[in-house]
Amino acid sequence: MAVSTESPRQRHKVAVIGSGNWGTTVAKLVAENTKAHPDLFEEDVQISPVINTYHENVKYLPKIALPPNVVANPSLLDAVKDSSILIFNLPHEFIGNVCRQIKGHILPSARGISCIKGVTVTEDKVELICEYIGETLGIYCGALSGANIANEIANELWCETTIAYNTPPCDRRSENGTNGDAAHRDARGQVSKIDLVPVPQEYPPVDHTALHKLFDRPYFTVSMVSDVVGVSLAGALKNIVALACGFIEGHGWNMTAKTAVMRRGMLETIHFCQEFFPETIQEMTFWESAGWSDMIVSCTSARNWRYSKMAAERGVSLYEIERTELNGQKLQGISTTKEVMSFLKARGVADKYPLFKAVEGIVDGTFEVKNIPVLFRQ
Amino acid sequence: MAVSTESPRQRHKVAVIGSGNWGTTVAKLVAENTKAHPDLFEEDVQISPVINTYHENVKYLPKIALPPNVVANPSLLDAVKDSSILIFNLPHEFIGNVCRQIKGHILPSARGISCIKGVTVTEDKVELICEYIGETLGIYCGALSGANIANEIANELWCETTIAYNTPPCDRRSENGTNGDAAHRDARGQVSKIDLVPVPQEYPPVDHTALHKLFDRPYFTVSMVSDVVGVSLAGALKNIVALACGFIEGHGWNMTAKTAVMRRGMLETIHFCQEFFPETIQEMTFWESAGWSDMIVSCTSARNWRYSKMAAERGVSLYEIERTELNGQKLQGISTTKEVMSFLKARGVADKYPLFKAVEGIVDGTFEVKNIPVLFRQ
Structure with missing residues (x-):
């Protein structure tokens, strides 16, 4: 035997x-x-x-x-x-x-x-x-x-x-x-x-x-x-997209606009993975539950989305929401956005990620929510 | 000149x-x-x-x-x-x-x-x-x-x-x-x-x-x-998926289950396009607004979704809903499902589209909504 x-x-x-x-x-x-x-x-x-x-x-x-x-x-x-x-x-x-x-x-x-x-x-x-x-x-x-x-x-x-x-x-x-x-x-x-x-x-x-x-x-x-890279990064970068979706809805746009933002957010996520992990990334990963499904749920009911929507509705900053609604607790989406943008800026490629960049701008007060559609111009 | x-x-x-x-x-x-x-x-x-x-x-x-x-x-x-x-x-x-x-x-x-x-x-x-x-x-x-x-x-x-x-x-x-x-x-x-x-x-x-x-x-x-094929078929087959999502939510499942169904519905849509239009289909089409975005909106707020949700909530057939709620008007999703399934059956490939097939079964009363998760078993 x-x-x-x-x-x-x-x-x-x-x-x-x-x-x-x-x-x-x-x-x-x-x-x-x-x-x-x-x-x-x-x-x-x-x-x-x-x-x-x-x-x-x-x-x-x-x-x-x-x-x-x-x-x-x-x-x-x-x-x-x-x-x-x-x-x-x-x-x-x-x-x-x-x-x-x-x-x-x-x-x-x-x-x-x-x-x-x-x-x-x-x-x-x-x-x-x-x-x-x-x-x-x-x-x-x-x-x-x-x-x-x-x-x-x-x-x-x-x-x-x-x-x-x-x-x-x-x-x-x-x-x-x-x-x-x-x-x-x-x-x-x-x-x-x-x-x-x-x-x-x-x-x-x-x-x-x-x-x-x-x-x-x-x-x-x-x-x-x-593909551990695709699964892990999709689970992180969606937090940036969830903030963007909250801003969009809080500003008064509807589901149709939100789906546009989710779509672009997913494309920037895939681009990020392909740019920095070209050897191992598999595009099919983003069709998995860890990809599109988690993106949709996070942009529809999760914490980052809820509070960024509130911020845009009230016309206040996310930092103000952290103070008044979260008793000083931090929103994970903000730190993810900051960290990812610092990584992209250090490589001189921030402009290839217009939605991520805009979310940082909105958080910092240097970009207005109403200008998000301009990012989509061909 | x-x-x-x-x-x-x-x-x-x-x-x-x-x-x-x-x-x-x-x-x-x-x-x-x-x-x-x-x-x-x-x-x-x-x-x-x-x-x-x-x-x-x-x-x-x-x-x-x-x-x-x-x-x-x-x-x-x-x-x-x-x-x-x-x-x-x-x-x-x-x-x-x-x-x-x-x-x-x-x-x-x-x-x-x-x-x-x-x-x-x-x-x-x-x-x-x-x-x-x-x-x-x-x-x-x-x-x-x-x-x-x-x-x-x-x-x-x-x-x-x-x-x-x-x-x-x-x-x-x-x-x-x-x-x-x-x-x-x-x-x-x-x-x-x-x-x-x-x-x-x-x-x-x-x-x-x-x-x-x-x-x-x-x-x-x-x-x-x-890619006119991808755009046209995504716009049609999503009606089948919207019925499935309505059934899922009407049965008492939440957003997380719905995203699973949307995901599988999109995969079956792409498979359909690739199987019957292999020369011209481009997978990137499904990342466009006509793909994922339209799918999400149709499975969240459109007519097919709303009435199939109502049917599952009440435990009645979609035909009953057409009679009692739509004054006899027809739901487009039903005819799309029937037509697509007759095309697939004529080619002997219906089993490769388990979600589409299940939707027809639910419409006809031969498949129970509660068994949808079984379709996802590996």
Whole structure:
């Protein structure tokens, strides 16, 4: 009997890091699937409440019954130490601390999925959250993103999502049961700096099939893609477009004008991805839930859209809205816009992104909402 | 002096056929442009009220002030006889009669733009409205389609649109001022059966530049494309998707589920175009206003969506809604669905279009709305 036909002796243990609204919801659906696939996964799913550690706000926890195999583990290090699949689902701003805390305390062959939308953009570079996690921990980490509203999914209202996971070559099991050995490439298509430890043969492979089984539910339809850049950047840049749509509607235009702005926003998003990640971007990614669907939902009901609409209706700045309506909390769309524009300006290409540039101008008071249609002139 | 530098001695005379809500709105904006470009167009725009002839419903006329150069001409034949650009903007069901009536009474070198969305699909073939007009009259006819609501545009609320016009080779003026002579190809990429009469040299060329000048306004942004098939079919098949979205929302799902259905509907639309018009379809067309934007607006506020939502909410059939809410009027989405499915079934490929097929099943009572998510299983 060849090695390839041996059943794996180990099953994957799954940990969810972060127990907010969205983290708890993901723990629930993942736990339903670990129970359904005992050949691949250990039934119990650890969930570590970074709430306690970082004072994440408890009031956001959904009022839903969790399956008994969701096991709250107050010790983050204990939750992750034997887990071979780590799901990151905590607020953006806690990622750095959490990664530093668990570094060296996880399985070297663990694999990650980041459910945290977005990227970190500075004048110097664009860094995907999943890339940051992977590089900090020395593992491979993919990304989950889509038109998803945690409370709806917690209540099993159907929607779909996209998981981007570019299975590392060392994890692609060849026919004779050994791991491949081609170099792993990072999101930019470059040979990765990480010396990846393969998922051991005694575990089932972590690939599109396994991840689909881990996340897909009758009420949560998962599409698997390989383009982590497209999925991550679509999830970040949509925040700029959502501000633009709010301004448009607050100014008195309707759905027809909003769709024009969404369309241009998506075209600028794709252009951005193709300009800075030409090796790995796939245009079809933008047809996924993480692309158009998330764009539409974000420009119709999300926070950035709601408050920019309010600003335009009242004729005040977004900063004024942050002060009067958000008690000083920051709108993510503003920082995304500022960061992306600083990156584009540093490269002298800001003019190729007229809508993004206009949103920054409106935020800063140097561009008037009523002039948005002028951007569309041929 | 070479011929090419001579200024054209004739200007285009424009006629709008159909004076309903949308026809009148288009006449208004076109008339603003003929006045702005006296080098290309005669100032007066004829509008022929097929209302009188075919009892089009007068109550739909918008309450807007028309520019004085919109000239109502009660005689259809008189309105079209000297017009070199004909804009068709009347209800689908009147097209056949109007074309038969004006055939032989128009300039043989006239060019058309159809603002009528849709296609005629039978078991045997798919025929674009603009193709039908062109072939019946022996002229070339393009198509205008987009996320457009007539009353909003009449009130100069900004939106954008798409014009598809594949300038016939005989109209492409070469550098020495003569017309080209390559064979004109129809929407399927085949050599056209029409023996096109070129736009005479004494007229300005009718091309993307001229049509952009004729239709583009500060409140109505025009994009020019060549793909008449994509633009026409997107404008028709979206009606099937709008029914699906209404069913989804009426059943109790939210925006996140709706975007999933829109996304799949758009993918089936593109697949349809690529399967039956492989020679001419351009995927970028679906990123235009006639693609995604029109899809979103139609699935959010249009008639097909509204009534299918009502049907699902009440748990009754769409036919019941036609009887009780529409006084027996027909919903266009139903006939589009039936026609498209009969075309697909005749070719044995209905199973490749699961969403379209499900919509027919819901209409006929053989498929339940609650099972739509099952279509999305991998």
